[in-house]
Amino acid sequence: MKAAFLEQFGGPEVLKYGDLPDPVAAAGEVVVDVVAASVNAADWKFRAGQYARHSQVKFPQIPGRDFSGVVGALGSGVEDLRLGDAVFGVLGAGREGTYCEKIAIEAALVAKKPDGLSHVNAAALALTGLTAVNSLEDTLKLKRGETILIQGGAGGVASFAIQLAKHIGARAITTTSAANADYVRSLGADEVVDYNGQDFTKVVSGCDAVFDTVGGDVAEKSFAVLKPGGRAAFIASGLEAPKPTRPDVIALRPPVPRSRAAMERVGQLIASGAVRPPEIKLYRLSQAAEAHRLSESRHFRGKLVFQVR
Numbered sequence: 380m381k382a383a384f385l386e387q388f389g390g391p392e393v394l395k396y397g398d399l400p401d402p403v404a405a406a407g408e409v410v411v412d413v414v415a416a417s418v419n420a421a422d423w424k425f426r427a428g429q430y431a432r433h434s435q436v437k438f439p440q441i442p443g444r445d446f447s448g449v450v451g452a453l454g455s456g457v458e459d460l461r462l463g464d465a466v467f468g469v470l471g472a473g474r475e476g477t478y479c480e481k482i483a484i485e486a487a488l489v490a491k492k493p494d495g496l497s498h499v500n501a502a503a504l505a506l507t508g509l510t511a512v513n514s515l516e517d518t519l520k521l522k523r524g525e526t527i528l529i530q531g532g533a534g535g536v537a538s539f540a541i542q543l544a545k546h547i548g549a550r551a552i553t554t555t556s557a558a559n560a561d562y563v564r565s566l567g568a569d570e571v572v573d574y575n576g577q578d579f580t581k582v583v584s585g586c587d588a589v590f591d592t593v594g595g596d597v598a599e600k601s602f603a604v605l606k607p608g609g610r611a612a613f614i615a616s617g618l619e620a621p622k623p624t625r626p627d628v629i630a631l632r633p634p635v636p637r638s639r640a641a642m643e644r645v646g647q648l649i650a651s652g653a654v655r656p657p658e659i660k661l662y663r664l665s666q667a668a669e670a671h672r673l674s675e676s677r678h679f680r681g682k683l684v685f686q687v688r
């Protein structure tokens with residue numbers, strides 16, 4: 380099969396494109412013929428060697444965590460999926476490997492792709508949706524009538540989160556550049572803060588919750604906008620949430636567990652019209668280095684997706 384892969388860690392230039400052996404479905408697994416796979420910030424961090432688990436990595440290594448495709452082979456014991464089923468999903472925690480034409484994955488982790496949703500859009504919404512739902516619903520337990528600040532609103536996870544917050548019935552404030560203000564408003568944002576021209580800590584206050592997708596100084600400063608007893612969830616600050624800068628708020632790191640039920644929840648939100656796909660920029664697998672350069676720059680909105688087939 381064709382794949383984009385690594386033989387060492389480093390910059391975008393270490394990504395190679397070529398042939399690797401086809402996977403085989405073990406018991407309880409399916410082989411999915413990948414139609415589309417998305418690019419996530421975690422991918423370039425993995426490529427750059429930023430994760431502690433790298434000591435166990437064996438090269439060549441294929442990056443990537445989420446996908447959409449068609450079931451091409453069934454392992455023994457798989458009875459709830461059939462050949463030809465259109466599915467989407469996210470690889471198990473700690474596993475990479477979707478920048479390729481075929482993947483073997485536990486059948487219990489994939490879900491049927493919603494009818495009417497393209498494979499490209501399904502791939503774009505898989506990990507972003509899983510992360511947003513786990514962060515807002517399960518971790519922050521966001522409620523109707525509450526106010527949430529979503530940092531980095533034009534990104535893939537944050538754009539899903541804005542729509543989910545509005546579906547829940549919360550008031551959604553978000554930070555973005557002036558160029559993306561209309562885009563995030565179209566997603567439902569009630570208030571938009573231009574991070575280039577405004578200090579969000581000066582114009583936002585009294586939030587029940589914060590969802591940070593940016594990290595760094597933005598994460599550290601986010602505690603300032605919370606009301607007493609407020610809670611903040613962080614997905615761009617490593618495996619643990621940053622320590623609160625005040626004693627009356629809570630910092631949380633969403634676990635983002637993988638399961639078919641979780642993917643079905645994402646699918647339901649999409650099928651119901653509560654969430655629409657983000658803007659998407661398409662690449663071929665052979666353009667993986669180019670996609671990573673843009674992803675690492677963070678100067679884009681929506682999602683970057685590989686059209687594999």
